[in-house]
Amino acid sequence: MRYPKPVGRLSVPGGKVQLATAAILVATTVAACGGGDTQASAPKAPATIPELTKDPLTLSFIWFDWPPAHALEAFANAEYAKERPNVTIKVNTVPNANWHDAMFTQFAAHRTDFDIPILDSQHIGEAVTNGNILDITDFVKKNIDVKAYNPYLLAAYGQFPQAETGKRDENASMYGLPLLGDTWTMIYRKDLIGDKPPQTWDQMISVAEKCQADHPGVSGLAFHQANGSDAAAVTYNTVNGIYGGNLWDSKTRKIDGVLNDTAGHEAMDVLVNKMKPLTAKGSGNWFIDEVNAAVAQGKACIAFNWIAASGGLLDPKQSTLGTTREQILDKLGFATLPSQKTNLVPLGGMGMHVSAYSSKANQAEALNFMKWFEQADIQKKWAAAGGVPARTDALQSPEFLNAGPFNQVYADSVPRMRDMWNVPEYARLVDIENTNVNAALNGAKKPKDALDDIAKEQQSVLDSGSRKGGGGL
Amino acid sequence: MSDPTTLTTDHAVQVASATPPAPRRPRRLSDRGLAVAFISPALLLLLGMSVFPLLWALYLSFTDYSATRGGQAHFIWFENYTAILTSAQVHLRALTTLIYVVGAVTLQTVLGFAIAYLISRRTHGRGLLTTLFLVPMMLSPVVVGLFWRFMFDAQFGVINSMLGSLGLGQVEWLTQQRTALMSLIVVDTWQWTPFIMLIALAGLTAVPKYLYEAASIDRASEWFRFRTITLPLVWPLLLIAVLFRAIEAFRLFDLVYILTSGGPGVSTETLSFHVYKVAFLGFNTGTASAYGILMVLVVMVLTQLYLRYLNKLKED
Secondary structure, three states, X not given: OOOOOOOOOOOOOHHHHHHXXXXXXXXXXXXXXXXXXXXXXXXXXXXXXXXXXXXXXXXXXXXXXXXXXXXXXXXXXXXXXXXXXXXXXXEEEEOHHHHHHHHHHHHHOOOOOOOEEEEEHHHHHHHHHOOOEOEOHHHHHHHOOHHHEOHHHHHHOOEEOOOOOOOOOOOOEEOXXXXXXXXXXEEEEHHHHOOOOOOEHHHHHHHXXXXXXXXXXXXXXXXXXXXXXXXXXXXXXXXXXXXXXXXXXXXXXXXXXXXXXXXXXXXXXXXXXXXXXXXXXXXXXXXHHHHXXXXXXXXXXXXXXXXXXXXXXXXXXXXXXXXXXXXXXXXXXXXXXXXOOOOOEEOEEEEEOOEXXXXXXXXXXXXHHHHHXXXXXXXXXXXXXXXXXXXXXXXXXXXXXXXXOOHXXXXXXXXXXXXXXXXXXXXXXXXXXXXXXXXXXXXXXXXXXXXXXXXXXXXXXXXXXXXXXXXXX | OOOHHHHXXXXXXHHHHHOOOOOOOOOOOXXXXXXXXXXXXXHHHHHHHHHHHHHHHHHHOOEXXXXXOOOOOOEOOOHHHHHHHHOHHHHHHHHHHXXXXXXXXXXXXXXXXXXXXXXXXXXXXXXXXXXXXHHHHHOOHHHHHHHHHHHHOOOOOHHHHHHHHOOOOOOOXXXXXXXXXXXXXXXXXXXXXXXXXXXXXXXXXXXXXXXXHHHHHOOOOHHHHHHHHHHHHHHHHHHHHHHHHHHHHHOOOHHHHHHOOOOOOOOOOOHHHHHHHHHHOOOOHHHHHHHHHHHHHHHHHHHHHHHHHHHHHHHO
């Protein structure tokens, strides 16, 4: 009888196993290293759109999950298909908090499952510096009527390096085109504070204070305070702008001493000591949805939210303010933000860009889509479908102005817009500001300390280029 | 007279000789070769999915590499490690993580053991009770986080509603520094107490009944029996459960992400959550790799010390 030999160590020579293991590791390492493209500048898109395919093609976008994303998919499939019946539009959505990571981890892999990333204006610097999106300067010159836009809107969603507030540098390179314009609107209860909205920020605070005192159970204010995405940061930046502060000096890349100057501290004081006490208890983690919920349930006298996210407020199914849109509109008013020392409002919205890692056929289709989308009649149709266009003619069209009670607010706000920093370090800068403002709003830090910490930490991020090791801490 | 045994033997020999010999196995496929062939896929998978990423992360931890910026990875040796170990930001997250781990694991151990002890004393419905208690453990942490977020909501949450009906004031569970970390501990305890309970129950069931019978004959009190029989026999198993839970709690990410996003400010940011931010907000891959390696080292060293204690306990 044959017995199995006792199995101890395999008779395969140990040296061979080690050699094979080493070979596998080396091969994998080489493969991993070889995948990296050392080029770090945006590749150029052709000036003329290449020949488009006649085969079925899916053009994919990536955006975060909110009503405009669904509106875009429905609108593009209905309208673009008339011109390109072989093309299907797919808008992939991710939770807002994962939006940046979802796009940039794919960029890091140099392979994307989307052709058109919809970037926040502040993401452009990071994407351009890393060579993740196409330089479409020549394409824009040849195919887009740039004079049809407010120059700053065009610059904010496409230009890099960042344009000065309110201006566009015609010699700068372009990396994107506007998809959805946006800014904050003030939402106020006409039945509680009257038809006329407050005109100054101080007046707004007084009105909210009185409203809260007169109506127990209803808070004076509702605004973004969460420490995710850019929620609390946008709130502080808005108040900072209104009280005459600056986020930075872009020419000298100086934040410390600029952000936390007298105006900056006054803005932080107003936000934490005058506005926060007028908000609902536990609202320290509120963002878009929570503010909308408070308004829809009649729990806030005055609220601030992005216009593009305000459509649901008029839906009787989601509101306790009325059983019809008209009844709700009897109670809700929408106005531009009150001014104080300046009349600045935050620039929101996003542009569309072309992934440098899409196939040539999809890149060509993406350019064709962008050209199609920026036409005057299409922009008006987009407005009628619930979008916020960027072309001046579309902004002033009845299709846009009559589509929603807040659209006039947007049209009036365009000349007042200010953006944040559009630099490769944006994601870290906004996280520093978000966490510190959120800490100040929730009592975890004194307002002065929070602002000084923001300035110091953000400056350290901007200055960390020459630092060895520990980047990101 | 012929010998039937011999006949049978002859027949067997005939049958055996009629059976064709088994085909000879090719020389190359020896037993050991076959063994190598069988384990190779698993080995390759292990190398590709675990060993290589670990070694790659170790290599990156000595560089300034960034996944999005691309370009060459420059060796900066221990600069990342030095920066992490001396960073006040990291110290703060380490303290938060420590408080969380100690708070959550202690609470889970006490509650888990107490529930297991009570269940073990029941003779009827023990299986059903155990199954019911295990339900939270089977849920996804994201789902758990989301529904606890609703329950903790200061305005509309069921917890504040209950407090209100008792005449107590509203508590800002997730937005105040003192309560946010406590809320995370409560949620983790709700979900993972059943794990400790399960292990403790296994230990309690394995205690020989004759020990209790002998103690009863000696008229030993309930407390004496618990202290001298139950606890010493279940203790080693319980410590293993504590080890597993401590390692899990040390790398907590999901509940923080869903419930507080690390807030208010950064007061509930754990080490894992901070690594995530370093890795994906600024794509500082080198720093994040060093941070991850250090976390693994901490777990390994603490686990080794803990296991030594366990072995000593076993020997004693």
